[in-house]
Amino acid sequence: MRISGLATGMDIDQMVKDLMTAERVPLDKLSQQKQVVEWQKESYRELNTMMSEMRTAASSMRLQSGYNAYKAVSSNADTVKATSTSSSVPGSYKVTVNQLAESAKYVSAAAIQNEAGTNAKATDKVLHAADNDTTFELTNAKGQTATVTITAADTFKSLAEKIAGAKDDATGETLGMRANFDNTTSRFFISTKAMGGDESLTLSSFSDNTVAQRLLGGATNATATGTYGSVSFDGIVVENLKTNATTINNLKIDLVQKGTSIISIQSDTQAPFDMVKSFVEKYNEFVDKTKGLLTEKRNRDFPPLTDAQREDLTEKEIELWEEKARSGLLQSDSTVRGITSSLRNAWMSPVEGIxxxxxxxxxxxxxxxxxxxxxxKLFIDEAKLKSALEEKPDEVINLFTSGSNGIGDRLYDSVNQGIDQLGKKAGTPGSLIDSSFLSTRLKNLDEQMRTWEGKLETVENRYWKQFGALETAMDRMNQQSLWVQQNLLGGM
Incomplete structure (x- = not known):
């Protein structure tokens, strides 16, 4: 139990605090060291993240496919759309859409009437009051058949849902249908999901012909068949297409409608230009960042604030102080300087063997x-780079991708080495395991701080014990003095 200074008249609590402030100096220094290390770790990890972004940008620069870029231009995009690939052959091609691939489609022959005699809506009941539950069969091209039951509760919408979800009676496999009841036209739109001339659908075997005729526009069954797509590529006919997308001569073609278009395949210098420019921009951002870290002044007169110091400052004062305290923590850092030097050499050294x-x-x-x-930092003469990509594409590719000596590979390897060095120094962002130098340093500081906190607790308890003894002694002296006054001097 801690006692106040009633006997001595001293502010013991404040005296202990003052004494402990002096005792805490070594612990405060350890805390400040820890904060400095944590700030350094943050800076290293920020650089690691920037280098990871550079690695992503550098990855495609070492592959020939990154430079073999072509664009496809269609003279009639309403008929044919085309997309080039890295293997597309430059030139012009005549493409004629002879026939689009289509699914098997059935549309009600006439607007369906509801029981009131007006055009039906999706929410109207299919069966009239006098009708009994009705069944019919839905069959696809594989011969799979589903029995569909129309009950008194079914609306045109729910019947469409039953058709779309129909499954073969024997196997339980879906028939692969789409169905919708359209409010605007009061018609069913039913189709197969797949396209091609081998697709079909059949509505038949209605248990109530009256209901069948009402739904099918006077008939008691209905059948629809799909259509194969057909396209001519420079006179070569490609038939039996089951989709309206195909690839011919490494050119992806989308058939839109019947007609003819001229597809031109041209070298696309913009794509490799953007790829190189993107890396240069990220590289320059990294250079700007490291230049600032390596050259900014170290303000040793502004160590990290202790908890006690923070209590006496405003948030703005704390912010300004910490800005100065964080400055220059990686000044002339050998790891960062070595990484920037390695990257610079990877860029600017001539490629051997060319x-x-x-x-x-x-x-x-x-x-x-x-x-x-x-x-x-790097600077790009954009006109000169584009000219080289247009006039000497093979030489540009060789410059960046020439074996392990190409600039692309050199940059990629240099970035990887830098990421590894920063990881060993401060850990890798997102990694669950961190045995880096600074993380180990932080663990050691934490251990030292825990030891000091134990020591300080012992010291503080000793101070309180000493002041407690002083209070007890003074209390006894006061009591004795009072007794003397009362018993020896009281009668005088």
């Missing part, structure tokens, strides 16, 4: 480093 007279350096395609003050 025949004389061919492109072997980035400067030859309009990519150069700026001045020393720019920190190694």
């Amino acid at each position: 025949p004389a007279g061919e492109l072997s350096m980035l400067s030859q395609i309009g990519i150069n480093t700026g001045s020393y003050q720019d920190g190694g």
Whole structure:
């Protein structure tokens, strides 16, 4: 039990706090060290994230497919749409849509009337009051048959749902139908999901012919058959298509409607240009970031704030202080400096093994480093790069993808090495296991802080015990003094 300074007249609580403030100095220094390490770890991990984004951008730069980009242009996109692939052959092709692939489709022959004699709505009942439950059979091209039952509760909408979900009576397999009752036309629209001339649907065997004629427009059964698609590619006829999308000569073709279109396959320099430019932009962002970290001033007069110091400051004051305290924590950092140097060499070193007279350096395609003050940022002469992609595409591809020596592979490997170095230093964002140098350092600091907290608790208890003893002694002295006054001096 802790006692106040009633006997001594001292503010013991404040005195213990003051004494403990001095005792806490080593613990506060450890806490400040921990905060510095945590800030350093955050900075390293931010760089690691930026490099991971660079790795994604660099991945396609080392593959020839990233540069073999083509675009397909259709002279009549209302008839044919085309999409090129990396294997498309440049040139012009005449494409004629002879026939679209179609599913088997049945549409009610006439608007269906409800019991009131007006055009039916989806929410109207199918059967009239005098009708009994009615069954009919729905059959697909495979010969699978489902028996559909119309009850007094069925509306035209629920009957459409039964048709769409129909399953073979014997196997339970779905018949693969679509069905809808349209309010605007008061008709059923029924079709197979698949397309092609081998698709069909049949509505038959109605148990009540009156209901059949009402639904089918006077008939007692109905049948529909699908259609195969057909297209001519430079005079070569491709038939029996079961979809309106096909690939011919590495060109993806979508059939829209009957007609003819000229498809032109042209080299697309924009795609590889954008790919290279995207990496350069991410690289320059990384250079800007590392340049700031490596050169910013270290403010040693602004150590991390202790908890006690925070209590005496406003949020804005804390923010301004921490801005200065975080500055320069990676000043001249050897790991970061080494990574930036490695990336710069991967960019700018000539590619070995390329025949004389061919492109072997980035400067030859309009990519150069700026001045020393720019920190190694890259600058693109866009006109020169596009010209190289248009006029010497094979040499550009060789420059970036020439074995393990190509610039694409060198960059990818350099980025991977940087990510690995940063991971060893501060861990990898998102990783469940972290045995990095700084994480180990933080664990050690935590252990030291726990030890100090135990020591401080012991010291604080000792202070309270000492002041308690002082209070007890003073209380006894006061009582003795009072007794003397009362018994020896009281009679005088």
